[in-house]
Amino acid sequence: MIVLSCAVLVCGCTSVSPIDELGHGRYSVSGKTRNPFVTWGHVLRTTSESAERFCSERDKQMHQIQMDVTGVRGWNTRAALLRFECDPRWR
Structure with missing residues (x-):
């Protein structure tokens, strides 16, 4: 139970925008958290994973x-703003 509570505390407070x-085939997405226990790596990874999906x-x-x-x-709120394109996959 304690492990689950810690996981929710750390990961549950990161939000990602739509x-x-x-324009011109470019997009943006942002992720943010106010949780002091969430690492910068988690915020960046969560934001990137949304774009990858x-x-x-x-x-x-x-x-x-x-x-x-x-x-x-x-x-304080920490935020990441990612600008990206979707390129064809190399096969």
Whole structure:
């Protein structure tokens, strides 16, 4: 029970936005957390995984254009903004 509570505490407080179309085949998605126990790596990974899923659903692969991060560790909001394209898969 304690392990499950810790997992929810660490992972349950990261939110990811819907994918926004920027035009010209480019998209953006953001992830954020206020949980001081969530690592930057988790926020970045969660945001990237959302973009990868989006492209995969279109039988394409995600190509990162830019990743911006804001915030500081603690009880402040930390956010990652990913801009990406969906490129054809190399077969």
